[in-house]
Amino acid sequence: MIRRKVTLKDIARELDVSISTVSKALKNSNEIGRDTRNRIQAFARSHNYRPNNIAVSLKNKKTRNIGVIIPDIVHHFFTTVFRGIEKHANSLGYNVIVCVSDESFDKEVINTELLANGSIDGFIIGLSAETQEKRDYSHLKEVTDQGIPVVLFDRVTDEFPCDKVIIDDEVAARQAVEYLISKGKKRIALFTTAHDLGVTKNRSLGYKKALENHRIPFDKNLVLQLPFQFEEEELSRSFFKEQTFDAVLSVNEIFAVRGMRLAGEFGYRIPEDVSFIGFTDGILSKYAVPSLTSIAQHGEQMGETAARMLIDKIENEYDETDASNYRTEIIEASLIKREST
Amino acid sequence: MIRRKVTLKDIARELDVSISTVSKALKNSNEIGRDTRNRIQAFARSHNYRPNNIAVSLKNKKTRNIGVIIPDIVHHFFTTVFRGIEKHANSLGYNVIVCVSDESFDKEVINTELLANGSIDGFIIGLSAETQEKRDYSHLKEVTDQGIPVVLFDRVTDEFPCDKVIIDDEVAARQAVEYLISKGKKRIALFTTAHDLGVTKNRSLGYKKALENHRIPFDKNLVLQLPFQFEEEELSRSFFKEQTFDAVLSVNEIFAVRGMRLAGEFGYRIPEDVSFIGFTDGILSKYAVPSLTSIAQHGEQMGETAARMLIDKIENEYDETDASNYRTEIIEASLIKREST
DNA sequence: TAAAAGTACGAAAACGGTTTCGCGGCAAAA
DNA sequence: TTTTGCCGCGAAACCGTTTTCGTACTTTTA
Known part of the structure; x- marks a missing residue:
């Protein structure tokens, strides 16, 4: 038996209050009286109410998702970076949507366009080999023109202004x-x-x-x-x-x-x-x-840095036409000495 | 200069028609006259209109996202499976949201709950070690109770009824x-x-x-x-x-x-x-x-199979209380003979 | 010529939230 | 007693779509 998710409307109907009251009560707004608040919160808890992410995203124009596009997923370094991104993003309440470009320019373009239409608040991208060869970054430009911040990592280019994180x-x-x-x-x-x-x-x-x-x-x-x-x-x-x-x-x-x-x-x-x-x-x-x-290459640190830079851009106003707002962070590489030397 | 995304409303205003007309025209509905349709489509094309994924998701109650939860991402086998999932899902117009449980029961629960609130249409999960130890699958039950299909791969359990794909x-x-x-x-x-x-x-x-x-x-x-x-x-x-x-x-x-x-x-x-x-x-x-x-273990094939099973469940009606609707697919392992034998 | 049918479009509700604003009632201040 | 202010709540707009239904107008049919 499918138990549909309970919505604000459901709670409002059951408790005979308005939807706005429920919404505010659940946010602990002190606009709502103590006991109504308690009643509503108790009901919500017992019925396991969870706000619908999609509705919240639509209303707030914030998805709390970040899009990651990498050339390959079966790849130790990239997954290490990804782990860094994921950990940091998660700790700040963001989820990660990954797409794989497979080193193809076209796939990279398709994926950015797809995600840019509302699914994500920002991008972390490692450019595909093909993109680096073509030197065509118009898809990135489109994205930033819409006010969506982009952070490039490892596979970067000087020809596109944005935040970057690399090792030297x-x-x-x-x-x-x-x-x-x-x-x-x-x-x-x-x-x-x-x-x-x-x-x-x-x-x-x-x-x-x-x-x-x-x-x-x-x-x-x-x-x-x-x-x-x-x-x-x-x-x-x-x-x-x-x-x-x-x-x-x-x-x-x-x-x-x-x-x-x-x-x-x-x-x-x-x-x-x-x-x-x-x-x-x-x-x-x-x-x-x-x-x-x-x-x-300390991929995890690189991923964490990328996530930090991106979320900073997402959450704070900035003028995306002003190049001085963009930084390139360099992760120190280190030599791990083993038997082969 | 931020160029906001153009919406149906924008097009409607510019062309002095109603929003519904625009929506239908863009879907090539023959409810709308030839020339109005052409006008609208031309305008949309030239202004690079793309529907907002979030709004469509909210309306249709379908996100075309699938959630993948794996114990670890820096892991050859899991990424191989992931690649299979991603390829197959993408080819059918789905995106993939990944979360990493880090072999932790709590993280697995948090991630499922988070994604289940509207972000995804279905789950593909490799259980965390802790979950397998605890043998607590109530979070999965919650998810399927809401009508969200789940496919388990590799790290599966007999104690939870759903589609599974494993190697023997x-x-x-x-x-x-x-x-x-x-x-x-x-x-x-x-x-x-x-x-x-x-x-x-x-x-x-x-x-x-x-x-x-x-x-x-x-x-x-x-x-x-x-x-x-x-x-x-x-x-x-x-x-x-x-x-x-x-x-x-x-x-x-x-x-x-x-x-x-x-x-x-x-x-x-x-x-x-x-x-x-x-x-x-x-x-x-x-x-x-x-x-x-x-x-x-042919992870890519396993991932593809999991994606296929999941999308089948997402797109077709089924009775989730009827165990006979669930299948366990077994991927043949093969022995790759090399120098060590 | 009047009724029926078809055409082309718009109004509005709905998805599930958030948020602004307004309002009635009551207590404190004048 | 009247005024002011606050408290507690609800109405409604809004985010960007989809979709149903209604309607004005034109065309066909009897």
Whole structure:
């Protein structure tokens, strides 16, 4: 038997008062007399009254929902960020609606438009790869033009003004490479992705910067660009055959772990012959054998920061055309040292 | 400059027709004359009109949102399931609101109550560990009593009637162990969690069943119960010292990978001296060295199935008191054979 | 030519709340 | 006794839709 939810109207009818009286009584407004208030509250409690979120949202023009759009959900770093967002948002009474762009520009646009039509009070977005390639941010502009605040995280762009939270990938990469140099490594390879944009690009820059700082010539033969779903590893294998190197910086965990495996096959000892450092301190880094020294991006902190910035914008007036209202927060990365160095 | 969203009322005012006319015209109702319809549609298009989701939800008493509650988001299997849910739901025009219970009963209750008040049309839930321990499902009962359908996945219970989708952990474990036996293994250890309930329990049962089927006596010394955040690994180390075994079934990836590491330290060759099989075919299994034979739970398929079952219930009438309306779908697990066996 | 039918649109209620404002009654102040 | 003020409550507008029903006008039919 379906027991419909009890509404203000129901309570009003039962208790023979007006709807407004019920509403005020439940908000403990002292406009309503003590005993009426008590009667109403008691009734509401016993009948398990809960206000209808949708109605409240419509009236208040506030949903207390925040929309999160990420490129991928089966992804350690993004879920870590998400956890940070979720925790902080929840603690402030917000819920989170997630959409996944699947690295597709079109999906990102569809999702933002969908959510922007009243479902959410603000967005936290990590841009899709396609969006970063196209450099088309008109969908974001549309959203902010409507007064909906946007916070970008990790996958950001300089071409769109809004709050952002990032780690300084360039500095993190530089420091990692400098750490390798300090350990006496001279020929340091870079494992990176085929398309070199956004965060990956900055990591490469940091790599070069470190070499430069230490007067080590940049050798483009030491850069291995790997396609993402490349399973056969022919490319990496020939890289191991043809190049000599004593350390590797990898822009992600997977390339690093695959690299360590190959290093083993080629008879190199880790870290004596070759050291490895990977970006993203995920589960692989921790449990690999040998465990992988890695650059922790502190995703949870990043998510929390993003949520904090967003909710601040949601709850406080600001002039969205004034660029000085926008901040970019930088989360310090840190190097987690393990067996691979 | 904030450009407020244009509403039906705005269009009606501008075009000097009534709100109802606009609404109907935009729905292409032939109740409205050809040219008025065209005028209105053209105006709406040029002003980028989009109906307000919240208002539509309130009116229609349908949100086209589904609520997902999972114990943890930084978790490969759950995110895989989530991806399946999200894809299928999106393709049918639904959005997904996620809440994380953090394995806590209270959070699970709070989240269900919050979302049940109008925010969603149905739930997909993986029960928290605490809920499974307490065996208190009154919050779910409340929800279904209101006519909101619930689908449970993976972390399910027999004590609450609703649609469910699971893998048969017992059978999967049994088959894994039988595979080990077929490879000539005789002393097969089980690595499991300290609290042995829900899926873990079924996996242990399958383990025993396999031994029984092959007349191998169950030796409780070969069962290693590991607390989850046990870092020092003293327990596992002493297990390796005291016991002899030639294979391991682990209820998750992490225990298996840690086990392989220790096996290496103790000088065992994998798989010749000790074979390993782990539950959950995640990223660790794939990239571990040696790569881990594992039981794939096909989370994406599970998520898709859950979404399909839920949306079916949402969109079609059914009698929620009639248990025969509820089905439990079983997703076939499969053994992904890799180097560890 | 009068009645019936059809066309094109608008008024209004409804979804479930919040909030402003007004008003009657009663007590305190003048 | 009249005025003022306060208390306690209700009417009604409003948020942005959807949908039913009514109606004025035109066209067809008998």
